[in-house]
Amino acid sequence: MKFEVILAGFGGQGILFAGNLLAQAGMEAGLHVTFLPVYGPEMRGGTCNCTVVLSDREIASPVVTRPSALLTMNRPSFEKFVPRLKHRGLAVVNRSLVPEALAEGFPDRKFLFIPADELAEEEGFPGLGNMAALGALVAVSRVVPPEKVLSGLKAILPPERAHLLEPNRRVFRRGYEFALKKASTASRR
DSSP states (O other), X not given: XXXXXXXXXXXXXXXXXXXXXXXXXXXXXXXXXXXEEEOOSOOTTSEEEEEEEEESSOOSXXXXXXXXXXXXXXXXXXXXXXXXXXXXXXXXXXXXXXOGGGXXXXXXXXXXXXXXXXXXHHTTOGGGHHHHHHHHXXXXXXXXOHHHHHHHHHHHSOGGGGGGHHHHHHHHHHHHHHHHHHHHHHHTO
């Protein structure tokens, strides 16, 4: 098994945090892992991305040019990375900022549009849309068990943000459950 994903969005949306958390969960699940953040000259408001590779074998390179999966939190990231997605690859997309109509140009890819920002806001933490999207990605890809993500949170959340442990977990679960419900509904059609 080899799972290559690019996570992308605006700076400040928690992209690098979500990628780091996915890598931590992979390590806790006993997988080989690489995490490669891309820091541009922008900080908050500019675009940023990272790649995570999870594998049951050693990983030769952390560089990913044609990922098997994407997590895109904004339209510029969607437009940049969806064309690179492998044939029949999966894109988890923040429906809060990306119109679903954009997927029509890519009939050979699989899309899961999730209202990530709204789910986070419903939990009272609008800045945690990244966690809802990550929950959806974990649910549909099954790359790591969800409990590994939830336990990994404690390992990577800085001490000054410890008060956000439970909100992160709650929003992750909301995204996870949203994706499972969506998949269940789609399979019944």
